[in-house]
Amino acid sequence: MCRGTDRDTRSGTAQCECGRLIQEITMETIDFKALETELHGELVRVERWRRVVRVLSVVVYSLVFAWFMFVLFGGTLLARMGWHDYSALTRTVVPIFIGLVVLSFALTRSLSAFHEREEAAMRRAMQAMLPGVRFLPLSECEVDNSLLTGSRLFTVSYGDPRLAMDCYGEVETGSGSMLRMADVGVSYGWMNRWQYHPVMGYVVMVYRHVLRPLFASRMESSAHNFRGMFGWCRTSRRYEGDILVLPDHLEDKAGYLAHHVQALQKRFHARLVRLEDPEFERRFVVYADNEVSARMLLTPAMMRRMTALRDAFGRDLMFSFSRGCLYYAASMPQGFLRLRPALLGGGRMLETVYNDITLSGRVADELGVS
Template identity: 45%
Template structure:
């Protein structure tokens, strides 16, 4: 696949250059709209006419570059989707890759990893593909999802917030389509053989120390749903996860010493923050991947690390399902 990877890497560099130019020009235009009137007010008629001509030429040039950027993004997305479908098919013949597959919003809400639909604003979810992976007799759904919480719409009314998210984040961000999301990455779920009473949440131990939507969601869940912090007698496990549950006895029944050791090993092998929840008869998990879960990472297009990374991520999902069985 080296030729395809090289072509995608080259196209991605072209798209990145176009993106920086187009969004930088948009930023300049925004600043000009705010302060340009003061500069032109003191200029004479000839200067104003000449400035208008420059603006017209710049607008035409901007339209050409914007059209090229949109075509480049469309072509890049198609090539990446085709490549990922081929890679998933080669590495996991039993899996089914659906680039147009959506995420189950009910499962997203039931997981409580991004809020609780009964008490918190329901987040908006955008799916960038789905993998269906057999795990025993069950089928695990793993989605590449972007989460945009509803309460962020109020922030979007702030011009500075819109300027940052609409212009600044695409310039410096990993992927342009992720710039409006507060979470982009993997979200998976699978039914288990037992049914859990209440719910158990396993979150990165440092999550509440950070500012952001996920930390706020945890705090609201604790306040409105009576979620309690559960202290467990495994220092290594607690260095990776903070456990919240509405029933401490149930949490201890789910998180036995053997289960905690296995989950500690899984988390260390994954080497990325992981969120897990048990509710009803379903296991849910999520992990942030700024490049996108079902998209080739920008740092791994030059060699086999792309295949290794994707294999580890999907195999990790399969292992989680088998271990929690």
């Protein structure tokens, strides 16, 4: 299921070369402030386009919501206002609708320009910071739903229509190594199921595509339950069954983990595995369909390394070990392979992107599964 790694498997290679390559690069000193100064013009243009997109999105989606309410409750307004006043209101609304069409076109063009400039700036930054790592933009991503379903981190059914995924970027080594990382947006759960309902589909559409864009960190992420880093790597050992290491505080939440664990227990006979490390158990919960295999993998040293990685990331991590593959993911609402405009200045933005990528690339080596 670790697609893109068959060539390495046939040749007998069992190393996460990308992780080691990134570790070698991190030994070099990078002047992030100087690099940000060099790219300042591009970064400022990206930030300007981001602001244009943000302003237009708020105006457009507010008007869309108002228009939706007008269409939905037009009959009620007619009954209350009378035909004369309603006709006058309609004559006012028509120009607003025409303006909405024009602004929607402007938003589409602005969003396209923003993505193009952001990807161009990200490509230049990657070439300067991590020259041995290949950056694949949105149009060249190779991640698909089968890879995510194989991880068991987001769904337990290979044919589940409730899982939808978009890839916004990917990094790999020039040698076609077995460790790859992507910036993904994943939609799952009851909203994906209800979007096919003849009535509730409209409610889901309005919520996802009208209301959420007003408040989302990134407009394109508004339709997703999860946006962030997803990595996968073929390992030198196989595992009996599936072993999932998930954030402990999500265990009782409906929507994702409650349904997910129920399905795991029903279909794969997965069960909770209690371990003896209190620090690890404070951060993670483990489910496996083979408790012996889980205990053999999650040694005290392995649990300490996972805990250290969680603290280093500063955010929740999810791990999955399945049929000779390691999968892992971390939520990053502003995007994994995207610029963080709020940190622009003093090299902080590029340093943050660099740290996220290098730390993500070292996970397999840190866990000792390569």
